[in-house]
Amino acid sequence: MTRTEFLSRLRQGLVGLPMSVAAEIVADYETHFDDGIAAGRSESEVATALGDPARLARELRAEAGAQRWHQEKNPSAAAAAVFAVLGLGAIDILILLPILMGVIGTLFGMFIAVIALFVSGGAIMVAGPFAGFPGGVAAALLAGLGLMAGAASAGALLAILTIWLVNGIVWFARLHYRLLKPALTPQANVVTGDPA
Numbered sequence: 402m403t404r405t406e407f408l409s410r411l412r413q414g415l416v417g418l419p420m421s422v423a424a425e426i427v428a429d430y431e432t433h434f435d436d437g438i439a440a441g442r443s444e445s446e447v448a449t450a451l452g453d454p455a456r457l458a459r460e461l462r463a464e465a466g467a468q469r470w471h472q473e474k475n476p477s478a479a480a481a482a483v484f485a486v487l488g489l490g491a492i493d494i495l496i497l498l499p500i501l502m503g504v505i506g507t508l509f510g511m512f513i514a515v516i517a518l519f520v521s522g523g524a525i526m527v528a529g530p531f532a533g534f535p536g537g538v539a540a541a542l543l544a545g546l547g548l549m550a551g552a553a554s555a556g557a558l559l560a561i562l563t564i565w566l567v568n569g570i571v572w573f574a575r576l577h578y579r580l581l582k583p584a585l586t587p588q589a590n591v592v593t594g595d596p597a
Contacts, residue, residue, distance in 0.1 A: 402448040404434045414458020418465055426461055463574050471571070479567040501570075508563055515556045522548025 408427060415423040430451065437447035451457070469478045522545045525534070529541025536544075 402445055404431075404444045404448065407434075407444075407448040407451065407454050410454035411458055414455050415461065418462060422465055474564070479563070504566065508559060508566070511559050512556070515552045515559060518555070519549050519552035522546065522550075522552060 408430060411430060412423065412427060415426060418426075433451060434444065434447050437450070438444065442450075472478070524545070525548060526542055526545025529545060530538040534541035534544070
C-alpha cells in the first residue's frame with residue numbers, strides 16, 4: 402500500500418471527527434511516513450508497519466470519544482463515547498450491546514418516570530386546592546411539593562448513575578484498547594548488531 406492509499410483510507414475512517422482533530426492525526430501519520438522514508442524504508446514497508454488504516458481509525462475514534470467525554474461531560478459526548486466503544490469490535494457488540502441497551506433503556510424509562518412524577522407533583526400543587534384535595538389546601542401544597550422534591554432527588558441520583566455508566570464504558574474502552582493493541586500491532590523483526 403502506498404502512502405497516498407494509506408492516508409486516504411485513514412481519512413475515510415476518521416470522517417465524523419472534528420476537522421482539526423482528523424487533520425492532526427493525518428499529519429502525525431504523514432510524519433511517520435516521512436521518518437520511515439528518511440530511514441531508507443519504502444512507503445509500503447512503512448504502511449505495513451503502521452497497520453490497517455481502518456483499524457487505526459476505529460481505535461483513534463474511540464480514543465477521541467473518550468477524551469471528549471472527559472472534557473465535556475454532556476449527553477452528546479456521552480453518546481459519542483458509547484458509540485466509539487461499540488465500534489471497537491464485533492464480538493463486543495454481540496455481547497455488550499444487548500446488555501448495554503437494556504441498561505440504557507431502563508435509565509431512560511426511569512428518567513421519563515421522574516419527569517412524570519415531577520409534573521404530577523406540580524399539577525397536585527396547582528389543582529389540588531381547587532379540586533377538594535383530602536386534607537385541605539396545605540396538604541395539597543405539601544403533597545405536590547413532596548412529589549416534586551422526590552422527583553428532583555431521583556433525577557439527581559439517575560444523573561449520577563448515568564455518569565458512572567459512561568465512565569465505566571470509557572474505562573472498558575481504554576482497557577480493551579490496551580489489551581488488544583499488542584496483539585493487533587504487527588511485530589517487526591529487528592536485527593541489532595553486526596554478526597561479523
